[in-house]
């Protein structure tokens with residue numbers, strides 16, 4: 113398979129100024145006519161190349177140059193290209209191709225979902241529609257005409273604004289869309305189908321009215337309210353915070369149920385996985401509501417960071433993704449509690465990106481090479497990319513950051529640019545030197561930071577020395593130091609914020625958070641006027657994506673009780689719980705009796721007692737680190753010991769705090785009707801956290817509580833919380849409740865996805881066997897990505913205990929499914945490979961079984977290049 117390298121980048125030989133596309137959508141074939149206005153790129157005139165257009169899985173019918181039909185001796189067609197020799201400086205090309213969307217199981221290019229036509233072109237799907245310069249640095253004005261049978265496909269949508277339409281004599285109709293903004297082909301979109309719109313409008317701050325529509329299947333109209341409200345909030349937020357206004361007359365969102373990822377930011381026509389649009393209280397959880405808000409925001413924000421200013425090449429993917437994730441995180445934070453949002457984002461980063469950085473697939477935020485770009489839509493490019501933007505925000509402060517954004521748009525509107533361009537704008541507007549900071553984009557790995565300190569009571573001086581170290585990653589044996597913004601506070605022995613004054617500073621110190629910048633491998637900061645020995649609170653708000661090592665346990669406990677920064681308070685509590693759980697893991701392995709740390713029980717009791725002040729925060733603080741988080745702290749993982757230790761501690765908390773938990777559970781019973789407000793979500797989270805600890809005691813009473821909540825809850829959040837806990841409980845109740853649930857919801861795909869997922873993450877011993885039989889369930893479909901994720905993805909990524917079962921049956925199961933999915937949907941198959949690459953921390957027996965599964969995948973003849981890349985790199 114061919115390796116694409118950043119260092120090989122060349123500007124395109126040709127540019128396409130405009131394209132007129134005509135789609136004749138049919139049940140048998142779809143005919144695509146493309147009229148391209150092409151000219152040589154003035155920046156590449158020294159290259160006397162013929163014209164090479166990318167194309168894949170196309171049937172070519174005809175080619176005409178400047179209106180004249182070309183004989184077959186004038187062009188060449190290969191598996192992946194159309195080459196036309198002897199073209200001039202500027203010319204038109206008419207290309208007619210046939211495609212079969214109904215057979216397109218890859219869900220890339222033009223395909224059918226639920227009987228409707230839709231597209232997904234990022235990254236390289238447009239070449240599966242017609243021959244084109246399918247690369248992001250070729251920006252073109254698109255006019256799109258769609259013809260289809262009027263009865264089956266009454267709604268015809270594309271990018272931009274609708275300009276014309278009409279009826280054909282034969283029962284077909286047509287519509288024409290013009291997108292006035294030049295865009296790369298990956299932002300093209302088309303939808304044709306029997307859909308219904310939920311409509312609203314938004315008036316921009318300069319007074320233009322934008323028609324908003326969310327297109328869904330008939331019957332789903334009552335599930336669009338939250339998506340629409342989120343969209344309007346996002347539009348207003350981007351105006352307020354970044355001064356960015358929407359730039360078309362219409363904004364359309366279409367929800368489809370077969371979609372490889374969450375959603376897509378096509379200009380003026382976002383296409384969404386139904387999962388990130390449809391919600392009503394009975395069918396969607398609080399997490400779903402929050403997911404909708406953030407993905408709707410994310411895709412909307414791409415209109416500026418992605419569409420108006422796009423990427424020069426795919427190595428720059430984080431230019432739009434890291435920045436847009438940062439923007440959607442800030443948006444969601446502003447809609448609710450910033451601290452709670454930050455905690456949940458950091459948890460995601462640690463659960464998904466830290467393992468990536470540690471494993472064989474580690475890559476920098478701006479990768480240097482790839483075989484299949486679809487494999488690089490990773491947590492590193494997205495979530496770590498967002499952390500890097502956040503650090504720039506921290507280093508510059510919000511006002512200069514905003515100036516940097518303004519400068520970025522002033523310089524680069526309607527251009528395809530690089531990460532360098534973004535950083536330059538930030539540097540110039542911020543008046544700071546970011547040259548060393550840029551290593552965050554080119555070096556992979558999570559730095560580990562240790563701190564040593566000295567307090568001198570006689571001179572009231574305090575010194576802190578930070579050291580950073582980053583392990584080698586593939587292709588990067590030695591790392592230069594990362595620039596780390598370190599947000600710190602100093603706490604007095606009573607837990608008060610102490611004034612912070614660095615040696616040499618004129619001004620009096622002020623209490624509160626202060627950002628230090630570390631640039632070396634080792635660096636000492638000297639503080640003066642320090643009245644008492646301080647307890648430092650470090651990396652407040654998770655100011656840099658690092659691991660802090662070696663903080664003494666008593667200090668963590670002190671910070672967990674007193675830190676004024678809510679993130680740092682939560683973090684200290686989690687670190688302390690992690691230490692304790694790891695002790696329990698080792699005790700369990702030695703066959704010793706386990707005892708719960710009384711300090712931890714006391715801390716949990718205090719959290720619960722003060723829970724009413726901020727229930728969402730209390731729920732997070734009460735939560736124990738996930739099994740996977742504990743695994744990440746071990747040199748050699750023992751999944752059974754981790755599970756046993758964590759279950760033990762949950763049970764101990766449940767028993768020790770039984771009365772308080774039961775009281776909290778009662779007190780927070782949802783009275784009024786369901787609302788997805790931060791306060792109501794927080795109350796449900798704390799109540800269900802209480803239920804979780806009560807259920808961990810294993811009493812008959814607790815079990816009855818679970819069954820009652822599963823059967824009578826008035827919203828999906830509470831139903832699912834109970835069902836999830838019940839999924840881990842042996843006995844006849846579980847089967848009956850799951851059965852009832854299925855019967856009640858079998859008509860609702862998104863709810864049935866949850867039903868599959870809950871069974872796949874069960875800790876019960878028969879889970880793998882159940883997953884195998886669920887593959888044959890009539891509601892399961894290997895072609896539907898949401899189903900695949902909810903069964904195979906949930907099992908392999910969300911059930912460490914059963915996936916890593918000794919003997920390797922879990923690995924074999926995953927390998928078989930990957931092999932079955934690869935010929936249908938290579939993108940999905942490649943994605944599923946990821947858990948098999950996480951073998952580094954497993955014991956020798958499991959390591960070789962995981963490698964065996966990867967080798968089995970690699971032995972398949974005709975494996976896709978994407979799955980090949982993932983499996984072969986995973987073995988490194």
Ligand code: B3K
Nearest residue numbers: 234235375376377486489
């Ligand atoms: N840009 C798309 C992702 C496309 C993935 C292609 N394999 C969604 C997003 O990040 O907003």
Ligand code: ZN
Nearest residue numbers: 410414433436
């Ligand atoms: Zn995105």
